[in-house]
Amino acid sequence: MVFLYALIGVLGAAATMPILPWLIATLGWKEAFGLLMVSGIVWALIWWFWFRDEPEEHRGITAAEVAHGISLAGKRVIVTGAASGIGVETARALTAIGADVTLAVRDTQAGERVAADIAGSTGRSAPRVAPLELTDRASIARFVDAWDGPLHVLVNNAGIMALPELQRTPEGWEMQFATNHLGHFALTLGLHEALAAAGDARVVSVSSRGHRRSPVVFDDIHFLHRSYDPMLAYGQSKTANVLFAVEITRRWSGEGITSNALMPGAIMTNLARHMTAETLEGLRSLPLVWKTPEQGAATTVVLAASPLLAGIGGRYFEDCNEAEVATDSFNGVAAYALDPQSAERLWEVSVEMLATDGSAR
Numbered sequence: 001m002v003f004l005y006a007l008i009g010v011l012g013a014a015a016t017m018p019i020l021p022w023l024i025a026t027l028g029w030k031e032a033f034g035l036l037m038v039s040g041i042v043w044a045l046i047w048w049f050w051f052r053d054e055p056e057e058h059r060g061i062t063a064a065e066v067a068h069g070i071s072l073a074g075k076r077v078i079v080t081g082a083a084s085g086i087g088v089e090t091a092r093a094l095t096a097i098g099a100d101v102t103l104a105v106r107d108t109q110a111g112e113r114v115a116a117d118i119a120g121s122t123g124r125s126a127p128r129v130a131p132l133e134l135t136d137r138a139s140i141a142r143f144v145d146a147w148d149g150p151l152h153v154l155v156n157n158a159g160i161m162a163l164p165e166l167q168r169t170p171e172g173w174e175m176q177f178a179t180n181h182l183g184h185f186a187l188t189l190g191l192h193e194a195l196a197a198a199g200d201a202r203v204v205s206v207s208s209r210g211h212r213r214s215p216v217v218f219d220d221i222h223f224l225h226r227s228y229d230p231m232l233a234y235g236q237s238k239t240a241n242v243l244f245a246v247e248i249t250r251r252w253s254g255e256g257i258t259s260n261a262l263m264p265g266a267i268m269t270n271l272a273r274h275m276t277a278e279t280l281e282g283l284r285s286l287p288l289v290w291k292t293p294e295q296g297a298a299t300t301v302v303l304a305a306s307p308l309l310a311g312i313g314g315r316y317f318e319d320c321n322e323a324e325v326a327t328d329s330f331n332g333v334a335a336y337a338l339d340p341q342s343a344e345r346l347w348e349v350s351v352e353m354l355a356t357d358g359s360a361r
Contacts, residue, residue: 060265060295063093066320070305073098076151076198077304078191080132080184081158083110086206086264088118089297090155094304096122099153104132104143104187134158134183135169137354144190151194153304155204156184156241166228173353174222180237185244185350196255200310203259204303205245207316207337211238212326215336216346240346242316242337247347249313250340258313261337262299265291265319314338 077094081087082103095101095118105111111129119126130146133139159180167175173182188195188203195201213235220226223233241261248259302320303309316323316333326332336342 060289060291061298061320062292062294063089063297063301064096064294066298067093067097067301067305070307071098072152072305075099075153076149077101077153077155078104078151079155079157080104080134080187082127083107083114086293086297086300087155087157088114089293090157090300090304091127092118092121093297093301094153095119095124095127097305098124099305101127103127103129104158105129106131106133132158132187134179134187135175137186140183140186140190144187147191147194149194150197150199151191151201152198153202153204154188154191154195155206155300155304156188157204157206157300158184159206159237161208161210162230162234164230166223166233168222171353172222174228174233176233176237177221177240180234181240181244182350182353184241186354188244188248189351189354192252192257195257196252199256201257202304202309202313203245203248203257204300205241205259205261206300207241207261207263208234208238209263209318210235211242211337212334213238215239215334216243216342218345218349221349239334239337242333243339243343243346245316246314246338246340247343250343251347253311253313258309258311260303260309260313261316262303263316263318263323264296264299265289 072094075098077091077099079087079091079094079101082091082101083105087103091101091103091114101118103111103115105114108129108131115126115129118124130143131139132143160176163175169175169178171178184205195203210231214232216236216239217226221236245259245261248257252258299317299320303317316337318333323331323333325335325338
């Protein structure tokens with residue numbers, strides 16, 4: 001960046017060169033070259049003032065801004081994990097444009113507070129609140145059984161991140177994979193008929209840049225034979241989110257159901273509650289643009305509501321645009337997360353897990 005400003009200064013000084021002979025004749029050599037240097041400095045300062053980076057809190061468009069001008073009147077939407085973080089702002093933005101939103105949450109009291117806040121801030125009817133525990137198959141079944149009628153948008157937003165110690169569900173499943181993928185997989189399959197009844201339904205899968213940490217390790221998904229690593233487990237579950245979107249689109253697009261996955265951005269929310277101070281400090285040292293929850297929900301809202309994405313699925317988005325396949329170690333989507341063979345295999349493995357007693361193997 002310093003080099004850029006120096007270059008701008010040189011070019012600014014060069015712009016003064018045509019009148020240099022006149023300046024020398026009028027002012028003398030010393031004064032003329034002094035004025036030349038001042039000219040370069042002034043040009044560099046002008047460039048810095050107009051084109052410098054904005055403060056981090058001003059970077060990124062918000063969910064409300066991307067939703068502006070769109071109407072979801074008459075559309076029914078479910079947002080999981082909508083009692084905190086970007087789930088709240090996703091539900092708020094979709095409610096504001098007319099959607100009939102249901103908050104699927106673990107803590108219904110927290111959900112009711114969020115619903116009341118959304119109603120107050122949007123002037124719309126309060127979203128419905130329904131209990132949902134993604135690691136409890138009975139809870140998922142009750143939620144599905146209680147749903148009646150079409151479902152236009154399912155936002156699979158809930159998740160956990162970087163559990164410091166290996167935790168398992170009663171079935172023996174690794175907790176991050178069970179919560180972030182298997183729970184949403186069971187929920188989505190349970191709501192398949194409702195999605196098909198809508199005719200133009202979308203499933204939005206909230207993934208993460210963390211998917212770059214690991215593909216789905218099919219030989220040992222639940223860390224039975226390999227050492228547990230919090231971020232590898234998280235990365236595997238986030239890759240599963242992308243692969244799920246790919247396979248939903250392949251299997252169900254003929255019924256008018258498509259799915260896309262997304263990276264919301266770096267946002268300090270309750271999702272990071274399990275991370276150690278050392279891990280958080282490591283994240284802060286990365287070249288990340290930190291977002292507010294309102295900004296972090298923007299890409300989710302684009303995938304849920306933008307008419308430009310009608311009929312489009314099986315893709316991965318970040319910063320409200322489709323991401324390119326990664327060519328470096330940090331940006332873009334990993335090729336393995338879009339691999340159709342892995343997507344099909346994940347679907348089959350997930351169905352098998354849910355169809356049996358659930359024992360990890």
